[in-house]
Amino acid sequence: MAWCDACDRYLTPSSLDEDGTCPGCDSGDVLVEVPEMPHTPWHFKLLVVLAGGYLLWRSVFGVIWLFERLG
Numbered sequence: 001m002a003w004c005d006a007c008d009r010y011l012t013p014s015s016l017d018e019d020g021t022c023p024g025c026d027s028g029d030v031l032v033e034v035p036e037m038p039h040t041p042w043h044f045k046l047l048v049v050l051a052g053g054y055l056l057w058r059s060v061f062g063v064i065w066l067f068e069r070l071g
């Protein structure tokens, strides 16, 4: 739901104009942002890469430790 201050009423998203403005007045205020396509932020990708690299790095030492114990 969106609230238009100029009209003093609630508007459903489907009743808004295509650009998200109120169809009942000329305020031009965007009441509901037009939803963007969901995308993964770059810092999340970086975190995944770093976490994966860390786990890989640790697993290398884990295998070395295992072989040392066995040998």
Ligand SMILES: [Zn+2]
Residues within 6 Å of the ligand: 004, 005, 006, 007, 008, 022, 023, 024, 025, 026, 027
């Ligand atoms: Zn309005």
